[in-house]
Amino acid sequence: MKVGVVVFPGSNCDHDAYSAFKLVRGIEVSYLWHASHDLEGSDIIVLPGGFSYGDYLRAGAIARFSPIVKKVIEFASSGGVVLGICNGFQILTESGLLPGALIRNSGLRFVCRQIILRVENIESILTAAMKQGTLLKMPVAHGEGGYFADDETLIKLERSRRILLRYVDAAGVATAGANPNGSINNIAGIMNDGGNVFGMMPHPERACEATLGSVDGMQLVKALISQVAGGPVAR
């Protein structure tokens, strides 16, 4: 099992993602440079957080045209598993692999704090083996994380249960106060039609060790790996 973490100029969560996936026994993780045309046989591609190309123009707008992302689009189109976290999610919406867009936080501030997510659909390879409504604690850190999509797209996403994660309060309720960025319907993470491309603004890779305040992110990492590997995994 091989995981490829893409590195753009301006990525800053690439090492966190590398470390998180490395925690799973037997997993090989490698960095893939943005100018490369080779996914090096990766089974899972991770687009990490950060500020690729300085967030110039729009977050993710330039990264979308990089050589490696062209390969990632081909990979995803043929069913390859791709996880975009934070800036990675922005790149996936800009490239059209996921619907909608991430816009400036409603409060205008860069938000960096722990939030709580509710798992909305356990029939995905990212959320498998969890219970419906499971609450996960992990950080967000972004200035442009407000999820936006037009009404038609939203209805489609809701009906096909492609909204996987929502921002909620400690009681598990999706309130306005629990929404850190003004995302429509408190949306924090979605998947594509095919169920192989995932985008989320919160950072599971920064919640994989107890010293970091939460290990809940590991549940997503392990679910993804075990589903792709076709069997349980050990830490």
Added chain:
Amino acid sequence: MKYSVIVRILLKDGVLDPQGETIGRALQDLEFDSVSKVSTGKLFRLEINAETEADARKVAGDAASRLLANPVIERYEIEVAR
């Protein structure tokens, strides 16, 4: 012929514009009572070598739809200066 083409990007109606709203409130504080709404956007000036104005406009339109604007949240207008 070299054309100077302005591409203006604005958020589509219905897309939250927290910057515009904040600037609008600041203008209210400065007693610009007649200003009822502020919208933010981006402006690009492209220098384009083209045979005709229509060609220059087409190049700018392609650039806007492929890269400069995100059609999910933004719309654009093109103006040829010369």
